[in-house]
Amino acid sequence: MVAGKPEPAVPRQAGQGVLWRRARAVLDAMEHLVGGLGTALLAFVAMAWVTVVALLCVVGVGLLLTPSLPRAVRAVAARERARLSRWGPEIIGPGRAPPRVRDALADTGLRRELFWVFEHGTVGLFFSAAAITMPVAAAQDITYPLWWRFLPPGDREPTGVFWSVRDEATALPVTLIGLGLAAAFVLFGPVLARLQAWPGRRLLAPTSDTDLSLRVAQLSATRAAALDAHATELRRIERSLHDGAQNRLVGVTVLLGATRRAFDRDPAAALAMLDRAQDAAEQALAELRTVVRGILPPVLNDRGLTGALAGLAANCGVPCEVDVDVPGRCAASVEATAYFVTAEALTNVSRHSRARHALVTVRRQGAQLRLRIEDDGVGGADARGGSGIAGIRSRIEAHDGRLTLTSPPGGPTTLEVELPCGS
Known part of the structure; x- marks a missing residue:
């Protein structure tokens, strides 16, 4: 543990x-x-x-x-x-x-x-x-x-x-x-x-003659959810690059031009502009690293899913335990989804739940990766209330996974996720 x-x-x-x-x-x-x-x-x-x-x-x-x-x-x-x-x-x-x-x-x-x-x-x-x-x-x-x-x-x-x-x-x-x-x-x-x-x-489960049609409809909905999630992710990356790193780099270009023009007239001012340009370049580089981590966190490659989730728990605003028992490695996309779902869920716990304790449990059972996030907060989480659960659901459905949310008023809240991860 x-x-x-x-x-x-x-x-x-x-x-x-x-x-x-x-x-x-x-x-x-x-x-x-x-x-x-x-x-x-x-x-x-x-x-x-x-x-x-x-x-x-x-x-x-x-x-x-x-x-x-x-x-x-x-x-x-x-x-x-x-x-x-x-x-x-x-x-x-x-x-x-x-x-x-x-x-x-x-x-x-x-x-x-x-x-x-x-x-x-x-x-x-x-x-x-x-x-x-x-x-x-x-x-x-x-x-x-x-x-x-x-x-x-x-x-x-x-x-x-x-x-x-x-x-x-x-x-x-x-x-x-x-x-x-x-x-x-x-x-x-x-x-x-x-x-x-x-x-x-x-x-009361669907009968065998309707199961195939329901499965086709489910796969069609999953495909649409995957396309929507992909488009949303592209818009997020484009917005991060446009509003962050691109503006920083434009600032670096302007400062370098001003430095070249001021170099002969006022070398001291030119050196100050070079320092500002260097700071802007470093900030742009940091924002590019943030965007890259948002696509696929390097910590997953460096420390695996266990270490990555432990890092999220250590930075959580609520005391959090992580219990991971996953032999071997899953596909990179599955691990990334589990990481982002946990990050979003723990963010919701810190901001909205007023919980005193949280627990993240991950198990691999056959071809399924099961993720369970629970807290002892006030409950009342709703996917339609802007709490980020709708985004979590779209990520999971893009993998043909399943999300179950139990959050009665007064708590506790339990988020259970099943992700196909191969045999």
């Missing part, structure tokens, strides 16, 4: 990082389960509506209501897709539901959505409610010794307790049950959240 802080503090920070990640995983799991409960209630309503219309069709009345079924099912499925896309890979929806019931029955995607509605409205609803009950029951049992005396004598036994509560000695063991429930949720809460989301990710 390479850290942007003194080495003796790294083990303590590493331990704090593990605890922080576990706490964040538990809070995320709770949020996922609550969100899943909301879509499960909507799925239950849609399931009930489908059942009622199907029963009414037996007597002919339901035929008038059947056009509403595809729209209701797809609307609930779209809510679940949006929810799952916020917490992981994006799930692309198939668009509007077919207007006619005959076309809807022939739509493979809609049949999968209907199956998901029945699954999520029954099993998913029970699963969500049971999982959310665990922390609620834990909080109730842990605090039970504080308020059990205020209950009526016949209602003092909490749910799941097989003994009678008469005094403090019989009330305190209830706290142990609450601690056990809390520990179980800490250990299994993230697993429960993933299990809750698994049917939606499996059934």
